[in-house]
Amino acid sequence: MNIFKKTIFSVLASLLIIFSVNANDKIRIGTEGAYPPWNSKDASGKLIGFEVELAWALCRYMEKQCVIVEQDWDGMIPALVMRKFDAIMAGMSITDERKKTITFSQGYADEVASLAVMKGSSLEGLDTPEGINLSLGGSDVTKALKTLTGALAGKTVCVQTATIHQNFLDSGDVGKVDVRTYKTQDEVNLDLASGRCDAALAAAVAFTDYAEKSGKPVVLTGPTFSGGAFGNGVGVGLRQAGDDAIGKRDAELLKAFNKAINEARKNGDISRIATKWFGFDASM
Amino acid sequence: MINSFPKLLSATLITLKLLSASLFFGLFIGLLFAILRMNKNPIINKFAYGYSYVFRGTPLLVQIFIIYFGLGQIEYLRSTMLWVILKEPYWCAIIAFALNTGAYTSEILRSAFQTIKPGFIEAGKSLGISNKIIFYKIQIPIAIRQSLPAYGNEIILMLKGTSLASTVTLMDLTGVAKYIISTTFKPIEVFIVAGSIYLFMTFLVHSTIKYLERKFSY
Numbered sequence: 261m262n263i264f265k266k267t268i269f270s271v272l273a274s275l276l277i278i279f280s281v282n283a284n285d286k287i288r289i290g291t292e293g294a295y296p297p298w299n300s301k302d303a304s305g306k307l308i309g310f311e312v313e314l315a316w317a318l319c320r321y322m323e324k325q326c327v328i329v330e331q332d333w334d335g336m337i338p339a340l341v342m343r344k345f346d347a348i349m350a351g352m353s354i355t356d357e358r359k360k361t362i363t364f365s366q367g368y369a370d371e372v373a374s375l376a377v378m379k380g381s382s383l384e385g386l387d388t389p390e391g392i393n394l395s396l397g398g399s400d401v402t403k404a405l406k407t408l409t410g411a412l413a414g415k416t417v418c419v420q421t422a423t424i425h426q427n428f429l430d431s432g433d434v435g436k437v438d439v440r441t442y443k444t445q446d447e448v449n450l451d452l453a454s455g456r457c458d459a460a461l462a463a464a465v466a467f468t469d470y471a472e473k474s475g476k477p478v479v480l481t482g483p484t485f486s487g488g489a490f491g492n493g494v495g496v497g498l499r500q501a502g503d504d505a506i507g508k509r510d511a512e513l514l515k516a517f518n519k520a521i522n523e524a525r526k527n528g529d530i531s532r533i534a535t536k537w538f539g540f541d542a543s544m
Numbered sequence: 545m546i547n548s549f550p551k552l553l554s555a556t557l558i559t560l561k562l563l564s565a566s567l568f569f570g571l572f573i574g575l576l577f578a579i580l581r582m583n584k585n586p587i588i589n590k591f592a593y594g595y596s597y598v599f600r601g602t603p604l605l606v607q608i609f610i611i612y613f614g615l616g617q618i619e620y621l622r623s624t625m626l627w628v629i630l631k632e633p634y635w636c637a638i639i640a641f642a643l644n645t646g647a648y649t650s651e652i653l654r655s656a657f658q659t660i661k662p663g664f665i666e667a668g669k670s671l672g673i674s675n676k677i678i679f680y681k682i683q684i685p686i687a688i689r690q691s692l693p694a695y696g697n698e699i700i701l702m703l704k705g706t707s708l709a710s711t712v713t714l715m716d717l718t719g720v721a722k723y724i725i726s727t728t729f730k731p732i733e734v735f736i737v738a739g740s741i742y743l744f745m746t747f748l749v750h751s752t753i754k755y756l757e758r759k760f761s762y
Contacts, residue, residue, distance in 0.1 A: 334722055334726055338725065341729065357727070422723075440633075441723070447613065450617070451613075453617075456616060456631055
């Protein structure tokens with residue numbers, strides 16, 4: 261082997277080592293950075309929020325190094341599947357629909373969804389129970405959905421694309437609604453305030469956070485939603501385990517996250533971080 | 545995959561509607577500003593130049609965002625009649641696209657007018673034809689023929705530009721493709737189908753322009 265070949269060989273070998281070490285060592289966690297207070301960015305562009313802080317805490321429990329990667333919401337699951345990162349922590353609810361493609365850790369927080377309107381809207385003060393659980397069903401839920409169907413008929417309801425909120429409106433549970441989809445929650449908030457949307461549907465905290473920061477008269481209306489299309493809490497999204505070496509590592513990662521969440525919950529870390537960002541304990 | 549094809553095709557209709565409406569208004573805007581650009585009055589001239597400079601110098605995405613999200617923030621505007629139009633994402637998209645393609649079209653037409661040989665106009669004058677008739681019967685037809693290749697390019701660019709309509713909630717071809725991906729999580733397959741539909745439309749535009757070029761060659 262001459263010197264030239266040796267050099268090339270050693271360079272390639274060292275590159276291989278660098279990349280494999282890189283892939284082994286650090287857990288890459290994808291988040292959106294545009295869904296306050298779950299995850300967002302501060303003025304300097306640094307990622308902040310409940311899930312960013314929780315991610316660092318979970319990484320400490322797992323005793324692993326982590327990198328938090330930013331990813332647009334509508335490409336979140338494809339990016340995970342294509343191995344751009346190893347885990348999703350982006351306010352993503354655990355739903356059967358998503359479980360067809362990826363897997364989830366146990367839930368770490370409860371997302372409560374709600375409709376929001378501008379103060380003075382005819383949709384304010386709907387006669388519905390405080391909260392409905394679509395999984396439970398019953399006459400209360402049926403009645404509430406009927407009230408909503410009547411109230412929302414012909415109205416424009418805005419949601420972020422590819423969310424449980426869009427799935428719910430598309431499911432037909434509240435009849436035929438003119439659904440408008442946006443790339444980010446920020447854009448939903450802008451168009452709710454401008455009057456292009458009659459109502460918007462998202463995590464209740466997303467609206468209260470916006471109302472507080474912008475000073476716009478955004479108010480919640482109707483029941484809070486859970487269960488059914490709204491899934492069962494928010495968890496860490498992970499790739500489905502496979503039989504090859506990488507697939508096994510994904511399975512181990514799932515175990516590691518579940519264990520870390522258990523410990524963080526037991527030590528009160530999740531409650532503490534949730535209270536800090538949401539103003540109430542949204543942990544589960 | 546096959547189930548999503550009809551959805552993509554019906555979304556193609558929205559894309560075509562956006563394209564034709566933008567080109568229709570854009571052509572009028574372009575012609576108007578091309579004529580203003582050739583005006584000897586420096587204020588009119590500079591105004592037309594400024595319009596084309598601003599709309600060619602900024603990204604279409606920024607323009608559509610300013611018109612849709614930006615104007616929506618102005619409270620005064622929301623109380624005027626204009627809001628009836630600006631409230632609809634469809635019209636906001638068409639306004640942005642028409643203003644954008646209008647700027648490019650004005651440049652294409654201006655250069656086409658300027659390349660008309662003075663001999664053609666002089667020939668008309670020597671026959672005693674009025675300036676107005678010379679403009680309509682000699683300058684405009686020649687300018688249209690001259691600008692066909694460049695304008696064909698502009699149509700193709702605009703066709704691809706309409707994909708930005710999906711950023712203001714319109715369910716055009718790109719918007720529906722993204723929606724299907726968000727439920728199937730299969731970006732490669734869906735984008736290949738959507739891309740092929742765009743390619744096919746480009747092929748149609750291209751062949752039509754080629755046919756017209758041959759027909760009007762002199």
